[in-house]
Amino acid sequence: MSGTSGTYLGMPAFPVAARDAVRDETLRGNLRHATHTIREKRAKAVAELDDWERLRAAGRDVKERTLRHLDHYLVQLEEAVTAAGGTVHWAADAGEANRIVTGLVQRTGQSEVVKVKSMATQEIGLNEALEAAGVRAYETDLAELIVQLGDDRPSHILVPAIHRNRGEIRDIFVERMGSWGRAAPAGLGDDPAELAEAARVHLREKFLRAKVGISGANFMVAETGTLVVVESEGNGRMCLTLPETLISVVGIEKVVPTWQDLEVFLQTLPRSSTAERMNPYTSMWTGTTDSDGPRTFHLVLLDNGRTDTLADEVGRRALRCIRCSACLNVCPVYERAGGHAYGSVYPGPIGAILSPQLRGTGSEVDASLPYASSLCGACYDVCPVAIDIPEVLVHLRERVVQGGEVTRNGERVTIKPAKGHRGERAVMRAARWALDHPGALRAGQRLASRTRRVHPKRLPGPGRAWSDTRALPEVPEESFRDWWQRTRGGDR
Amino acid sequence: MRVALFITCVNDALFPRTGQAVVRLLERLGVEVEFPRAQSCCGQPQYNTGYRHETEPLVRRFDAAFADYEYVVTPSGSCAAMVRDNYPRIGAKAAAEGRGQALAEAAARAVPKTYELTEFLVDVLGVTDVGAWFPYAVTYHPTCHGLRVLGLGERPRALLERVRGLELVDLPGARECCGFGGTFAVKNAAVSAAMGADKARDIESTGAAAVCTVDNSCLLHIGGTLARRGSSVRPVHLAEILAATEEEPYA
Numbered sequence: 001m002s003g004t005s006g007t008y009l010g011m012p013a014f015p016v017a018a019r020d021a022v023r024d025e026t027l028r029g030n031l032r033h034a035t036h037t038i039r040e041k042r043a044k045a046v047a048e049l050d051d052w053e054r055l056r057a058a059g060r061d062v063k064e065r066t067l068r069h070l071d072h073y074l075v076q077l078e079e080a081v082t083a084a085g086g087t088v089h090w091a092a093d094a095g096e097a098n099r100i101v102t103g104l105v106q107r108t109g110q111s112e113v114v115k116v117k118s119m120a121t122q123e124i125g126l127n128e129a130l131e132a133a134g135v136r137a138y139e140t141d142l143a144e145l146i147v148q149l150g151d152d153r154p155s156h157i158l159v160p161a162i163h164r165n166r167g168e169i170r171d172i173f174v175e176r177m178g179s180w181g182r183a184a185p186a187g188l189g190d191d192p193a194e195l196a197e198a199a200r201v202h203l204r205e206k207f208l209r210a211k212v213g214i215s216g217a218n219f220m221v222a223e224t225g226t227l228v229v230v231e232s233e234g235n236g237r238m239c240l241t242l243p244e245t246l247i248s249v250v251g252i253e254k255v256v257p258t259w260q261d262l263e264v265f266l267q268t269l270p271r272s273s274t275a276e277r278m279n280p281y282t283s284m285w286t287g288t289t290d291s292d293g294p295r296t297f298h299l300v301l302l303d304n305g306r307t308d309t310l311a312d313e314v315g316r317r318a319l320r321c322i323r324c325s326a327c328l329n330v331c332p333v334y335e336r337a338g339g340h341a342y343g344s345v346y347p348g349p350i351g352a353i354l355s356p357q358l359r360g361t362g363s364e365v366d367a368s369l370p371y372a373s374s375l376c377g378a379c380y381d382v383c384p385v386a387i388d389i390p391e392v393l394v395h396l397r398e399r400v401v402q403g404g405e406v407t408r409n410g411e412r413v414t415i416k417p418a419k420g421h422r423g424e425r426a427v428m429r430a431a432r433w434a435l436d437h438p439g440a441l442r443a444g445q446r447l448a449s450r451t452r453r454v455h456p457k458r459l460p461g462p463g464r465a466w467s468d469t470r471a472l473p474e475v476p477e478e479s480f481r482d483w484w485q486r487t488r489g490g491d492r
Numbered sequence: 493m494r495v496a497l498f499i500t501c502v503n504d505a506l507f508p509r510t511g512q513a514v515v516r517l518l519e520r521l522g523v524e525v526e527f528p529r530a531q532s533c534c535g536q537p538q539y540n541t542g543y544r545h546e547t548e549p550l551v552r553r554f555d556a557a558f559a560d561y562e563y564v565v566t567p568s569g570s571c572a573a574m575v576r577d578n579y580p581r582i583g584a585k586a587a588a589e590g591r592g593q594a595l596a597e598a599a600a601r602a603v604p605k606t607y608e609l610t611e612f613l614v615d616v617l618g619v620t621d622v623g624a625w626f627p628y629a630v631t632y633h634p635t636c637h638g639l640r641v642l643g644l645g646e647r648p649r650a651l652l653e654r655v656r657g658l659e660l661v662d663l664p665g666a667r668e669c670c671g672f673g674g675t676f677a678v679k680n681a682a683v684s685a686a687m688g689a690d691k692a693r694d695i696e697s698t699g700a701a702a703v704c705t706v707d708n709s710c711l712l713h714i715g716g717t718l719a720r721r722g723s724s725v726r727p728v729h730l731a732e733i734l735a736a737t738e739e740e741p742y743a
Contacts, residue, residue: 374673397542470716
């Protein structure tokens with residue numbers, strides 16, 4: 001089993017964590033099976049629509065327009081939510097969001113909450129903050145439940161326990177369910193229906209007891225103040241309707257102006273994420289309603305690096321993301337490295353461009369994430385909001401090696417290049433000179449050709465990274481340049 | 493018709509045979525090939541690693557080296573993609589940094605004249621049967637830049653299908669990256685090697701005698717992986733297959 005720590009602090013750089021993951025045969029098998037299955041299903045679901053490319057362009061345009069006028073739509077949203085009986089809170093960072101939510105829960109006098117699967121609350125570490133305040137948060141999404149029971153970390157946006165096979169899940173249920181509530185039934189097997197039934201029985205008593213529900217949201221419609229959660233299981237619907245108090249923590253980029261805009265994403269999100277034409281449960285709520293659902297509704301709007309990201313004209317495209325996970329499922333690097341190597345709740349290609357922007361490039365893992373890609377472009381191909389992830393990756397690589405101006409906490413600051421690129425920078429500068437002086441380049445090529453008989457088969461030091469698994473090319477007797485000169489020297 | 497050959501630095505230093513094959517092929521098709529010696533590297537390794545400023549002199553050099561030509565043909569999907577996709581970005585960023593329009597203008601001149609070899613053959617010359625002979629089973633790996641950035645589509649396969657004697661074998665998982673990715677191959681060596689091993693297994697499963705691409709940098713990684721595995725499948729650039737004839741067979 002891999003990754004049994006609930007924290008991302010002090011994560012090693014991506015290549016180090018990925019190297020260990022690559023060696024884990026069980027993990028490789030689990031991920032290969034899961035990603036390939038969903039990849040093929042998604043391709044079929046998307047191919048059914050003859051207007052997919054237009055939907056994709058519309059999704060991109062709606063998000064771009066909204067992000068350009070985010071200040072306007074957020075105020076409109078706040079007014080609409082307030083008018084519908086909700087209370088809106090603004091949180092600049094994770095700490096502030098956690099303080100707001102913890103305070104709201106404490107005011108209800110409750111010591112436990114049920115949670116709808118939510119990336120924003122994972123991002124801010126809300127469960128840990130509630131725990132520190134003596135409040136137990138129960139994850140109710142099946143995969144999040146597996147992660148929580150296993151004292152594990154999510155490794156996929158949509159399927160947080162994708163790194164687990166059903167045998168591992170059975171073991172976690174048998175060993176851990178009892179200490180979180182109703183224990184797993186005796187003799188539990190690893191049949192998916194049996195596992196789902198065990199989770200259903202375990203969760204049911206929590207749904208019926210809970211007085212406070214906590215969620216995120218997939219979308220917020222500014223014109224009416226409506227929040228939207230799409231899901232497959234119906235567990236989210238339980239948390240959104242049964243408790244007396246509902247607290248939703250939502251990133252500010254989740255706003256869309258109108259219901260007409262929402263229509264685009266309700267088509268593209270399910271096909272991109274679960275390969276369904278429509279997701280089984282779509283819950284929508286506008287403030288509070290006297291006769292039904294929670295009596296109290298709080299919306300916590302989360303910034304946590306989003307405004308800083310918005311200030312970067314290339315990098316801001318990451319804020320279009322609707323968290324579908326299609327990029328993870330097609331990514332050959334994610335498939336082999338697994339989600340934990342990305343050191344963030346946002347793994348895969350989108351995580352590699354989101355984390356170094358939301359958190360900055362200061363830590364070792366964040367500075368290594370833009371390089372966690374062969375730039376193959378499969379992610380851009382499937383992205384339902386057309387984020388050119390390779391372009392943003394290269395843009396962020398530049399920030400890592402060259403430093404420069406960025407926005408941090410609303411201020412323009414100049415950051416230094418990240419550590420560990422000094423040797424590489426020297427090579428790149430030397431290459432710049434040599435490649436701009438073809439005479440020198442040619443002399444180097446000739447030297448390599450003359451010494452070809454004594455070239456080693458394996459390289460020492462950093463070169464081993466290549467030659468451990470790949471034979472070195474043989475240097476030819478003569479470069480193309482020299483061949484041309486020798487055979488057609490008269491030409492230009 | 494007169495074209496400039498953009499050989500690319502990798503082909504110049506390590507795969508002169510590919511360049512010689514392009515010259516032979518184009519001349520056989522009646523094209524006059526010239527090799528402007530001022531040319532150098534397109535700057536892809538530097539740019540993709542984050543060294544945009546180190547790339548700028550190479551954009552200017554490309555523009556100057558090929559100033560007199562209407563067509564620049566290159567036997568590399570990723571180098572063609574670098575010029576077409578990234579040169580305009582480099583120009584736009586320089587302009588946004590207040591350093592004038594010169595780089596953007598150089599990029600604008602470079603983009604429309606730069607053709608990857610199969611684009612030039614199919615779109616400009618309008619040929620798919622180039623009179624080649626290659627009596628072996630071949631599997632084709634569509635490289636990522638050729639497939640997704642340039643959108644080469646069926647061009648390479650259309651050319652291969654008309655090579656006499658050649659048996660084209662489908663590659664399972666063909667659209668998946670081989671794991672080269674330039675400096676990715678050493679920065680994330682473990683993942684790159686795992687991707688390469690999977691690609692090598694897929695290639696071996698076809699039973700083909702050769703694996704062919706439009707990019708020698710990917711073949712450097714694929715071929716190196718195959719060789720280290722003791723595999724007998726040979727990496728061959730598409731140009732070398734298209735250049736081969738019964739009179740002058742592939743050697």
